[in-house]
Amino acid sequence: MSKPRKQIHLAAHFPGVNNTTVWSDPAAGSQIGFSSFVHLARTAERAKFDFLFLAEGLRLREQGGRIHDLDVVGRPDTFTVLAALAAVTDRLGLAGTINSTFNEPYEVARQFASLDHLSAGRAAWNVVTSWDEFTGENFRRGGYLAREDRYERAAQFLTAVTVLLDSWRGDEIVADQESGTFLRDADAGQFAHRVAQFDISGHFNVPRSPQGRPVIFQAGDSEQGREFAASAADAIFTRHGTLEAGKAFYADVKGRLARYGRSPQELLILPGVTFVLGDTPSDAEEKARLVRRQQVxxxxxxxxxxxxxxxxxxxxxxxxxxxxxxxxxxxxxxxxxxxxxxxxxxxxxxxxxxxxxxxxxxxxxxxxxxxxGRQSFVGTPQHVAQALDEFVQADASDGFILAPHLTPGGLDEFADTVVPLLQERGVFRTEYEGTTLRDHLGLAPLPVQDRADLSGAAS
Amino acid sequence: MSRSAAPLHLAVALDGAGWHPAAWREPGVRPADLLGAPYWAALAAEAERGLLDFATIEDSLGLQSSLPTGPDGRTDQVRGRLDAVLTAARIAPLTKNLGLIPSAVVTHTEPFHLSKAVATLDHVSGGRAGMQVRVSGRQEEAAHFGRRRLPQVSLAELDSPAGQELLLELFGEAADYVEVLRRLWDSWEDDAEIRDVATGRFIDRDKLHYIDFTGRHFSVKGPSITPRPPQGQPVVAALAHAPVPFRLVATSADVGFVTPHDTAQAAEIVAEIRDQQEQAGRGGETVHLFADLVVFLDEEAGRAAERRARLDAALDAPYTSDAAIFAGTPAELADVLEDFAHSGLTGFRLRPATLPHDLARITDGLVPELQRRAAFRTAYEAGTLRGLLGLPRPANRYAAA
Structure with a gap:
């Protein structure tokens, strides 16, 4: 018992476009109306969650050559909703998936830098790649990327975005009205970056944001995905919802960090999980059975x-x-x-x-x-709080990304019943201690890169 | 042509600390705040207090520059900005009636992404979204993307064959882009979401449509991932100074911003765009034509001109603009606007020389003056931007009649 209890990190996943989300329930609300996003974000912030997470898809799914119509279909633009949510929350981190295949670094860098400014330091980016021609049919370049090149694309995309964001160190704007000096440095934002996927140069036009760059998430389980996360991500979004699989994954990924000169707490492991709460164990089991029938x-x-x-x-x-x-x-x-x-x-x-x-x-x-259909955590609030805590203390994760099955009220009961129990156990914050998402996640502020180092890294 | 009884439409163009390059040095301006949400929220609240139709937000895919061709290396003017669509989204929940028209460059960006971004701005604002189409012919901005080479054409060479070819290419692409935006906004019928528990279907997929656009610069399959926005199609605006961009306004926009320097020029521009609108088969549709004016406003006679001179003294040469520059009292500006309106313009987009000063004089000086003359609304009469502009909600091109 000498080891201090780990603090749990919690996030809310806006219910997505798969059959986990139960749209047929009478309590199920709009999947597109802004009020649904506000409801979930405010619930998560009331419960002192680390962040809200939005997934993304760039082509409607098809089965048998027709648009799949049985699950939720349709969602908003990730950046736009997160920027709007920054207006109705103060502390909650705002995380979203943005594809590195069908975007260009300059645009994504300015969108994340802008989101980070507009939210005073709460932006996070789940970097994903796709490679398929099917999605490419919606974009200028079409399906240009070979499947085996997608991790190279993702890694080079992230590096390019980092080069752009670091092209402003953060001290360039003097804005001295008296002398008329706005910029200290006429070279502010200057960059040149040339690798296999990108050949870009010029001036980045968004000055350094509060976090310096968004918190970086990686989702995906492959060998390459794990290595990418160990080298470059701040958090990894996994699907290992069971204790044994979680422990194995945790040990594997944390074990890769030293090779990149990183310490274990610099990469958080956050499985996406589901839950069903009930007044008694059998009540919870019965509800869980019902939800599974609704889902399927x-x-x-x-x-x-x-x-x-x-x-x-x-x-x-x-x-x-x-x-x-x-x-x-x-x-x-x-x-x-x-x-x-x-x-x-x-x-x-x-x-x-x-x-x-x-x-x-x-x-x-x-x-x-x-x-x-099985949910990850089913039981009374006491039981679920204990199970979540044990999961984290056993080093199967550093916390959870909770995917409620109902929009927008699916997190309400968890916020009201499980969170206070986690707080009583001393493993979850009762107030936000910092203002940025890096603060919430216990990540140190980023050092400011020297531009000389950057041009070296880019060549 | 005389102005009909229809009241004027008024908008404000927001950019940095104001449109005069020395605006950031004015007393009362906190230039370090330009990258924070509170600054933009306060400007939007002020514009809404003045019952303005909408605010536009400038943007570009490169650093601001006093040169038309590339960066100027200056350190004495505001440099750096935020993404305009995201800034608009950030202020949308804090406003109720004001239309929000961020500008977006269409030359290097993806119509699929921008379509869902503006549709989402419409969802989060409850039907108050628009976007101002911008093209970019700057080589520096092309190099930021590294995917396309543009010929170097100076402003003076725009009338040359090479210049005209570039303009036709950029504005042709912009017209294709707007076509894709509108098709994607229509790619979901309004009642596509059915939540039919009996059959287990969330949507009626026969009410989602592939747009199958094929053009020179891009092909887009569709449908959008985002359901049809509240306005059906958000408002599309464009700034135009010459025949090629005039055609973009006539064929593709709901609102055109033009820059006449006197009423005769205004009448010519209006006639030319109306003629092209007719040729494009849009003669029956409302296309607003707003004149852009840079404004220095003060209640006290002579004060605005003094301020303009003081601001100009901080520059190497007096500030000039593509738009006419006005310095005077709100009552004098009201006279100018009424005069301009006789040439067939339907509204004005005012570019405050300094922010927030000149915006506040619009809302507490110009607006009451126009209201006294029964030339401007006294309360918001609609909850959507289309409603404020008197534009109907468009029928969906894919819906069976």
Whole structure:
């Protein structure tokens, strides 16, 4: 017991465009109206959360050649909503996914620098890449990037953005009305950067922002993704919601930091998790079962099965047995616009699903619910608070990104019941101590780069 | 042509510490605050207090410069700015009626991104969004993106064949860009979201549409990821000084900003744009034409001219502008505006020489004066920008009749 208890970091994920979000519930509100974003942001800030997180997609998902219509469809522009939320919150971090494939560094750098100014130091960026021609059809360059080049693109994009942001050290603006000197330095913002993906030069036009650069998140689990995070990210957004998987991932990623001259607390590990609360354990379990049925309607169950089988199964009854037809592994993917989940384990999945359905006498829908829908934390507020705390103290994570299943009120109960219990346990803040997101995350302020170093790094 | 009984429309153009390069040195200005949200929120609140139709926010993809071709290396003027769309989003929740028109460069940016950004500005402002289309012919800005070479053409060479070719290319691309914006805004029908529990469908996908735009500079498939904004299509504005940009206003914009220096010139510009509007088949549509004016305003006679002289003394040469410069009292400005309005202009975008001073004289001097003359609203009559401008909510081009 000599080790001090780790402080938990908490974030709220605005319910997204997958079947985790239950739109069919009578309590489900608008996915696009600004009031929904305000509600969730204010709840998160009332509960002293570290940040709010918004995901992004740049092409509506399709299945079987048609726009997927069973889940929430449609969302706002990430930057614009975060800037607007800066007006209705004071401390809450504002994090968003921005794609490095279908953007250019100059524009993204000025958008994040602007967001950081407009929020007084609360911006964060989840750097993602996509490579597919499908998404590229909405953009000038089309699908230009080879799949194997996407991490190079992401790493070079992030470096280019950093070069731009660091082109202002932060002391250039004198604004002395008497002498008429506005800038100390006529070279303010000057940059030149030439690598495989970029050849850019000129003057960056947003002076240094309060955090210097946005807090950097990386999401993704591959070997390359882990290495990228260890080298360049401040936080990693994982999917390891179980204790054992979490501990293994945590040890692996934190173990990579020393190679980059970084200490373990310089990269936070934050799994995305779901939760269901109840007055009693059995009440919570019953609610969780109900939510899973809402998340997996009959048509959604068929759609899931089609993604695994990679073929049209619309003729099958979701309340009936699994199809006896074989999967089509060699055909073009039936789904476009989301991560391709097909791989070597596809055969294994089909075999396991058949065995489980046979053994437990499950219908298609029951099987999909059993195999895909389980929430990460289910129980009374006491039980969930304890489980979250144990998860963090066991070094399975540094905190959580909570994805409520309801918009916009899905975090209310957690804020009212679980957060006070975490505060009582002494593992979660009762007041914000700092003003910037780096402060909340316990990250030291960034040192100001010397421009001479930068031009060296860029050559 | 005489001014109809329709009241004037008034807008303010916000940029840095004001449009005069020495504005930041004026007493009462806190130049270190220009990059903070409170500064912009206060200006928006002041504009809204004056019942103005909208505020525009300037932007560029390079450092401000006194030279048309590239950076000037000056250290005695405001340099550095914030992204205008995000600044508008930051002040949207703090205002209720004021229209918000950030400017955005279309030459190097993605129409898909800007479409959803402006649609989202419309969602977060409850239907008060617009955008001012800007083209960039600057080589320096092209080098910031490193993806395209633009020929070096000086201002003086714009009338040469090379200059005209560049203008046609940039403004042609801008017209394509606006076409893509509008198609993407229409790519969701208003009632596409159905939440039909019986069939498990969140949307009626037959009410989402591919836009399938193919042009010289980009092709965009669609549909947008963002549902149709409250106004259907946010307001598109453009500043125009010459025949090629006049055509962009006539074919693509809802509001054109023009820069006549006298009423005869105003009448010529209006006639030319109206003619092109007719040729573009938009004769029946409302396209507002606002004259831009730089204003120095003080109640006391002679004071504004003194201030202008004092500000000019801080420069190497007196400040000049593409727009006419006015220095005088609010009542004198009201006379000028009424006079200009006889040439068929429907409104004015005033560029305050200094902020917040000249904006405050607009709201507490000019606006009451125009109200006394029954030439300006006394209360906001609509909750959307289209409503304030008398523009109908456009029908969706993809919806079955």
């Amino acid at each position: 309607s009959g048509p959604t169950a068929i759609a899931f099965l089609e993604r695994v089988w990679n073929r049209d199964l619309s003729a099958y009854d979701p309340e009936g047995p699994l199809p006896d037809v074989e999967p089509l592994f060699d055909a073009d993917p039936i789904v476009r616009g989301r991560a391709d989940s097909r791989g070597q384990d596809q055969l294994e999945t089909v075999a396991r699903w058949r065995a489980v359905a046979e053994q437990d006498k499950l219908s298609i829908r029951e099987l999909v619910i059993a195999e895909t």
